[in-house]
Amino acid sequence: MIEIINLSRSFGDNKVLQNLNLTVNSGEVMVIIGRSGCGKSVLLKHIIGLLKPDFGQIIIEGEDVTKMEDKELDQLRLSFGMLFQGAALFDSMTVCENVGFALKEHTDMPEYQIREKVARALELVGLKGIESLMPVELSGGMKKRVGLARAICNNPKIVLYDEPTTGVDPIMADAINELIIDLNHKLKVTSIVVTHDMVSAYKIADRIAMLYNGKIVEVGPVDDIRNTEDPLVRQFITGASKGPITEN
Amino acid sequence: MQNIITRLGQKSLNFFIYIGGVFNLLVGTFFQVFIPPFRRKELFVQMYRVGVLSLPIVFLVSLFTGMVLALQSAYQLTKMNAQIYISSLVALSMVRELGPVLTALVVAGRVGASITAELGTMKVTEQIDALGTLAVNPVKYLVVPRFLALCIMLPLLTVYADFIGIVGGYLIGVYKLLIGSTIYVKMTFDPLEFKDVFTGLFKSFVFAAIICIVSCYEGFRTEGGAEGVGKATTFSVVTSFILIIAADCLFTALFYFVFP
Ligand SMILES: Nc1ncnc2c1ncn2[C@@H]1O[C@H](COP(=O)(O)OP(=O)(O)OP(=O)(O)O)[C@@H](O)[C@H]1O
Numbered sequence: 068m069i070e071i072i073n074l075s076r077s078f079g080d081n082k083v084l085q086n087l088n089l090t091v092n093s094g095e096v097m098v099i100i101g102r103s104g105c106g107k108s109v110l111l112k113h114i115i116g117l118l119k120p121d122f123g124q125i126i127i128e129g130e131d132v133t134k135m136e137d138k139e140l141d142q143l144r145l146s147f148g149m150l151f152q153g154a155a156l157f158d159s160m161t162v163c164e165n166v167g168f169a170l171k172e173h174t175d176m177p178e179y180q181i182r183e184k185v186a187r188a189l190e191l192v193g194l195k196g197i198e199s200l201m202p203v204e205l206s207g208g209m210k211k212r213v214g215l216a217r218a219i220c221n222n223p224k225i226v227l228y229d230e231p232t233t234g235v236d237p238i239m240a241d242a243i244n245e246l247i248i249d250l251n252h253k254l255k256v257t258s259i260v261v262t263h264d265m266v267s268a269y270k271i272a273d274r275i276a277m278l279y280n281g282k283i284v285e286v287g288p289v290d291d292i293r294n295t296e297d298p299l300v301r302q303f304i305t306g307a308s309k310g311p312i313t314e315n
Numbered sequence: 316m317q318n319i320i321t322r323l324g325q326k327s328l329n330f331f332i333y334i335g336g337v338f339n340l341l342v343g344t345f346f347q348v349f350i351p352p353f354r355r356k357e358l359f360v361q362m363y364r365v366g367v368l369s370l371p372i373v374f375l376v377s378l379f380t381g382m383v384l385a386l387q388s389a390y391q392l393t394k395m396n397a398q399i400y401i402s403s404l405v406a407l408s409m410v411r412e413l414g415p416v417l418t419a420l421v422v423a424g425r426v427g428a429s430i431t432a433e434l435g436t437m438k439v440t441e442q443i444d445a446l447g448t449l450a451v452n453p454v455k456y457l458v459v460p461r462f463l464a465l466c467i468m469l470p471l472l473t474v475y476a477d478f479i480g481i482v483g484g485y486l487i488g489v490y491k492l493l494i495g496s497t498i499y500v501k502m503t504f505d506p507l508e509f510k511d512v513f514t515g516l517f518k519s520f521v522f523a524a525i526i527c528i529v530s531c532y533e534g535f536r537t538e539g540g541a542e543g544v545g546k547a548t549t550f551s552v553v554t555s556f557i558l559i560i561a562a563d564c565l566f567t568a569l570f571y572f573v574f575p
Pocket residue numbers: 078081083101102103104105106107108109110152
């Protein structure tokens with residue numbers, strides 16, 4: 068279980084997160100929606116301890132991430148996978164080295180076994196046989212999927228996806244949705260997915276949370292969100308330009 | 316008025332934050348050097364980049380410096396009929412001062428800039444964050460191999476620069492100023508003592524640490540895309556240059572009194 072309690076973080080005068088509370092149960096797919104620039108990526112980076120909050124706690128399996136030393140944090144991160152919004156592939160390494168990075172660094176697995184695992188992860192994201200390419204040789208959507216393969220290659224228990232379907236064609240997007248659902252069902256992975264793609268959100272989510280003005284304004288099962296009375300959430304999910312959300 | 320004081324305060328605070336950050340990285344790097352796993356392959360890659368690829372430019376710079384030194388000192392020394400001291404002057408200035416400092420400046424420009432640009436690009440494209448999420452310490456993974464490579468290769472490059480500079484002086488001294496070859500070589504090595512070589516190498520060791528830590532630190536704190544990388548790179552080279560000259564002054568003064 069991941070409990071986020073009163074999380075606040077600002078960059079200079081820009082208050083990005085303000086007293087944010089959210090609980091993610093083990094084994095569920097939590098989808099976080101919200102406008103561009105509202106702090107979704109920042110929230111994910113706090114959960115994995117890349118950013119430290121000004122106030123607040125993030126409790127994962129009973130331990131407060133925000134208070135962890137580097138060593139404990141690294142230990143925790145072994146059970147995490149994270150897909151970055153910009154994929155963040157290591158551009159000095161081949162696709163194979165990228166995807167197998169965690170296995171190579173943290174296990175004694177022999178080379179051939181890593182290769183096998185990498186091949187399987189790449190196959191899952193629909194990119195068979197591109198092991199020897201460099202990241203610059205990939206298209207945007209391919210990078211995203213290699214990033215996804217890297218995030219899931221070492222069988223994490225918690226996966227954070229930052230816009231997994233953005234920049235990917237609709238057919239591939241659906242395959243990624245299936246993959247997220249699959250990981251969730253078969254391996255009981257806890258997933259937190261940030262997305263703007265409502266089709267994907269409805270398909271994969273157990274619960275959806277909406278982030279607005281630094282807080283979670285509504286959280287609930289897919290059907291509750293779909294039929295919500297809250298004008299903020301309504302406006303967002305229907306994609307209307309007129310409504311309570313106006314500034315910029 | 317109050318505004319000026321506030322800004323002054325802010326500036327000096329930033330300065331101390333910077334010094335603190337650099338120092339923190341230095342200590343962290345020292346600490347990580349001794350913790351396994353040791354990345355030998357990465358170390359060799361970096362040693363090649365820092366050392367081998369710097370050979371041509373260090374060759375040129377020190378050859379010309381040696382030649383210029385010989386010519387400039389000839390200008391004075393011939394007036395006093397003391398040309399045979401040209402070689403001693405060239406050797407001592409190269410080994411004690413110009414070899415270490417010029418090599419460090421060349422390497423700061425060549426290698427320091429590339430380290431900052433590389434790490435800075437990794438920072439702005441979130442690759443450094445990605446390392447973190449894969450439970451790999453960026454200092455251990457990125458800084459330590461560069462630190463070791465610089466600390467090993469810069470002193471070696473300095474020895475090489477000293478030698479090439481002396482050769483440069485020899486070419487001028489023997490072929491242009493017509494000093495006897497035997498006497499030139501003798502007067503090169505006679506005044507050289509162990510402490511001259513040692514202090515020169517010690518300084519180059521300090522310079523190596525300065526170049527690595529400053530350029531890595533600048534890389535790590537890069538923000539804001541391509542423009543940010545450009546700014547960080549400039550700042551890193553300028554800071555390295557200033558710190559190298561300052562450290563040179565400090566250590567030269569120190570050695571002057573410790574080894575009179
Ligand atoms: N390192 C940083 N330094 C300063 N401000 C930052 C930093 N990271 C994020 N911000 C600010 O925090 C806010 C939220 O950024 P974030 O990247 O989380 O948005 P987002 O919700 O992920 O948007 P998008 O959907 O476009 O990815 C933005 O206003 C941004 O300017």
